[in-house]
Amino acid sequence: MTQTYQAFYAQYVPMISAQMAADLATLKAPAIIKEAMQYSVNAGGKRLRPLMTLAIYQAFGNAIDATIIRTASALELVHTYSLIHDDLPAMDDDDLRRGLPTNHKKFGEANAILAGDALLSQAFVWLTENQLPATVQVQLVHQLALASGATGMVGGQVEDILGAQTTYDLAGLQEVHNCKTGALLSYAAQAGALMAQVDAQIVAQLAEFGQIYGLAFQIQDDLLDVTDNTDLERNTYPQLLGVAGAKAALQTNVERAQQIIDQIAATTEFDHELVRGFLSYFERKN
Ligand code: GRG
Numbered sequence: 001m002t003q004t005y006q007a008f009y010a011q012y013v014p015m016i017s018a019q020m021a022a023d024l025a026t027l028k029a030p031a032i033i034k035e036a037m038q039y040s041v042n043a044g045g046k047r048l049r050p051l052m053t054l055a056i057y058q059a060f061g062n063a064i065d066a067t068i069i070r071t072a073s074a075l076e077l078v079h080t081y082s083l084i085h086d087d088l089p090a091m092d093d094d095d096l097r098r099g100l101p102t103n104h105k106k107f108g109e110a111n112a113i114l115a116g117d118a119l120l121s122q123a124f125v126w127l128t129e130n131q132l133p134a135t136v137q138v139q140l141v142h143q144l145a146l147a148s149g150a151t152g153m154v155g156g157q158v159e160d161i162l163g164a165q166t167t168y169d170l171a172g173l174q175e176v177h178n179c180k181t182g183a184l185l186s187y188a189a190q191a192g193a194l195m196a197q198v199d200a201q202i203v204a205q206l207a208e209f210g211q212i213y214g215l216a217f218q219i220q221d222d223l224l225d226v227t228d229n230t231d232l233e234r235n236t237y238p239q240l241l242g243v244a245g246a247k248a249a250l251q252t253n254v255e256r257a258q259q260i261i262d263q264i265a266a267t268t269e270f271d272h273e274l275v276r277g278f279l280s281y282f283e284r285k286n
Contacts, residue, residue: 027122029118033115036111037115040103045261048278049075049185050075054068056196057196058274059272059274060247060269068130077120087103087112099232168235170240178214185211193207212253
């Protein structure tokens with residue numbers, strides 16, 4: 001079945017949110033931790049990562065059902081945990097997230113730390129409660145653990161914190177963002193391919209697509225932060241490459257990501273038009 005990205009987005013973002021809310025509502029846990037978990041997950045967000053997993057799964061001709069949505073949404077739990085911990089006083093010390101008071105402002109620091117921990121663990125429950133073959137579940141668990149831990153997002157966050165005392169060169173900055181932002185997006189794309197049980201070569205191509213998407217996402221984020229009257233922030237792409245250079249780097253990454261999905265479509269049945277829709281995120285004006 002072919003579907004436009006807009007139609008896919010309109011259909012599945014509400015379904016992802018509803019599925020996560022329904023599943024968390026059934027959790028048998030102390031009321032305060034359950035409420036803290038629900039608070040941040042139900043606060044919204046673009047749901048970009050699970051949406052990418054689902055789109056890639058469908059692009060290979062598979063039908064999406066409730067347990068597939070829950071499996072894809074495991075990643076959104078990890079993403080939400082990372083945002084809760086990133087907002088803590090020991091990290092960015094933020095008061096607002098997704099337009100609401102941050103988790104620790106609402107529930108206190110201890111509960112916010114524990115809600116993040118619990119969301120990370122719950123992700124692995126969701127990865128393993130579905131009809132997928134056990135071999136696929138193990139691959140998903142392994143890859144999400146790699147993407148979220150010291151070799152992935154946590155490692156990138158540590159390098160980012162170290163960056164407060166360092167000025168990275170382009171390779172260094174790329175390494176930070178490959179881990180901090182890219183690892184989860186790479187997993188998002190890879191998970192769709194693993195769930196679709198396609199060849200390892202195609203899984204690897206989609207992991208690369210997600211990694212490059214993550215870099216583009218970060219460059220875009222840096223560019224959107226630039227305002228005419230501020231000094232360019234340290235350890236950002238505009239600071240290293242200039243605004244025009246950062247825009248060119250964004251374009252290069254978008255083109256490379258597009259090439260990868262076109263290559264896949266040239267060798268196998270793959271709805272690359274649907275997946276290409278994710279690149280429209282970068283068409284916003286900077
Ligand atoms: C605390 C272990 C730990 C990791 C934190 C993700 C992260 C690592 C920090 C968040 C800060 C940040 C600006 C990260 C860059 C990636 C990014 C722009 C994340 C926001 O993702 P969106 O835009 O958020 O998908 P929504 O709210 O839409 O889900």
